[in-house]
Amino acid sequence: MAAASMIRSVFKKELFSGKVAIVTGGATGLGRAITEELSSLGCKVVIASRRLENLEKAAQEINEAIPISLRPRVFPYQCNIRNEEQVKSLMKYTIDTHGALDYLVNNGGGQFASPAISAKGWLAVVETNLTGTFYCCKHAYNEWMAGHGGAIVNIIADMYKGFPNMAHTGAARAGVQNLMMSLALEWADCGIRINCVSPGIIYSETAAKNYGGRHVFDEGLHIIPAKRLGIPEEVSGAVCFLLSPAASYITGTTIKVDGGQSFYRSPFTIPEHNSFPPPLEDPELNSKL
Numbered sequence: 001m002a003a004a005s006m007i008r009s010v011f012k013k014e015l016f017s018g019k020v021a022i023v024t025g026g027a028t029g030l031g032r033a034i035t036e037e038l039s040s041l042g043c044k045v046v047i048a049s050r051r052l053e054n055l056e057k058a059a060q061e062i063n064e065a066i067p068i069s070l071r072p073r074v075f076p077y078q079c080n081i082r083n084e085e086q087v088k089s090l091m092k093y094t095i096d097t098h099g100a101l102d103y104l105v106n107n108g109g110g111q112f113a114s115p116a117i118s119a120k121g122w123l124a125v126v127e128t129n130l131t132g133t134f135y136c137c138k139h140a141y142n143e144w145m146a147g148h149g150g151a152i153v154n155i156i157a158d159m160y161k162g163f164p165n166m167a168h169t170g171a172a173r174a175g176v177q178n179l180m181m182s183l184a185l186e187w188a189d190c191g192i193r194i195n196c197v198s199p200g201i202i203y204s205e206t207a208a209k210n211y212g213g214r215h216v217f218d219e220g221l222h223i224i225p226a227k228r229l230g231i232p233e234e235v236s237g238a239v240c241f242l243l244s245p246a247a248s249y250i251t252g253t254t255i256k257v258d259g260g261q262s263f264y265r266s267p268f269t270i271p272e273h274n275s276f277p278p279p280l281e282d283p284e285l286n287s288k289l
């Protein structure tokens with residue numbers, strides 16, 4: 001991750017001055033880039049995830065890049081988004097300590113590659129990505145946004161052609177996208193905007209480590225029209241845009257940050273086989289082929 005002093009943003013300084021955000025998974029990868037950019041633009045950011053030592057280290061590093069008179073802008077808070085009580089405490093802490101909750105970025109999550117997963121693995125991934133996002137939205141709404149409005153961005157994934165070998169996350173992320181659309185309608189009358197950002201293959205050290213190394217990400221290059229991987233800062237820019245006043249008329253939509261990957265080739269190869277039924281299950285109709 002780049003030193004916080006090297007943060008680059010195309011947005012104007014102090015764009016988010018006086019605002020308060022929560023970024024789940026804000027200590028690493030995409031979440032860290034989002035936290036760095038938001039805080040560099042004046043936002044106070046509570047970063048929340050399971051590993052407190054990671055959060056504390058990231059908060060310290062990012063705060064050190066901010067002028068002393070304006071510190072701290074990043075605040076660590078331990079929270080497992082799979083635990084509803086912890087999510088509720090996160091929202092209460094943020095509002096009690098910082099006086100508002102303008103933005104919620106549901107970024108914390110993940111999965112593992114596995115063709116035939118256990119029910120326990122399925123539940124772990126669905127609870128983390130879908131139910132965890134639901135808990136965060138629900139309590140942000142209950143504790144603050146229902147009365148004050150706000151903007152929410154959910155990070156999802158490229159699941160538009162199914163997600164073989166990661167069916168658990170494909171199902172969970174599609175669920176998040178549909179949840180987002182429902183909430184965009186249910187909560188429009190409260191002044192809440194909610195959208196998704198859908199990254200393709202975005203290289204960060206922590207993400208790659210989770211899959212066994214950089215080479216696994218590089219193996220995806222042939223399915224990316226841009227012919228390169230993305231970086232976390234390219235996702236962060238889309239999140240900042242969706243949170244900003246420039247997106248004041250945008251709700252219920254998804255921005256893909258994937259170099260064109262989602263409508264190009266699937267990484268999954270179907271083995272040659274002869275297992276499909278003949279047309280109308282009548283072998284004689286094979287003669288029509």
Ligand SMILES: CCCCCCCCC/C=C/C(=O)SCCNC(=O)CCNC(=O)[C@H](O)C(C)(C)COP(=O)(O)OP(=O)(O)OC[C@H]1O[C@@H](n2cnc3c(N)ncnc32)[C@H](O)[C@@H]1OP(=O)(O)O
Nearest residue numbers: 109110111112118120121124125128207210217219220267
């Ligand atoms: C070609 C192009 C290519 C390109 C390839 C690149 C892909 C790019 C697209 C996506 C990229 C990213 O998302 S990058 C982000 C990567 N980062 C992450 O995923 C980090 C967060 N991930 C996680 O924390 C985990 O994966 C997650 C499952 C969600 C939570 O794990 P936990 O350890 O908390 O879960 P637990 O409750 O302890 O575990 C429950 C069960 O889950 C299963 N399980 C958990 N981790 C497992 C694992 N690594 N491998 C197998 N099985 C696992 C086991 O059955 C566990 O039971 P037991 O066996 O009984 O314990």
Ligand SMILES: NC(=O)C1=CN([C@@H]2O[C@H](COP(=O)(O)OP(=O)(O)OC[C@H]3O[C@@H](n4cnc5c(N)ncnc54)[C@H](OP(=O)(O)O)[C@@H]3O)[C@@H](O)[C@H]2O)C=CC1
Nearest residue numbers: 025028029030049050051080081108109110201202206207
């Ligand atoms: N990198 C990529 O190519 C892509 C990433 N994504 C998604 O983007 C998001 C960020 O991933 P990325 O930055 O790449 O990878 P990272 O592994 O760096 O980030 C995942 C973050 O999620 C947090 N997290 C995981 N489980 C929980 C939980 N139960 N409660 C709270 N926080 C949790 C982790 O923190 P901790 O361990 O401390 O809890 C970690 O900070 C994830 O949802 C990921 O699946 C989607 C598509 C592509």
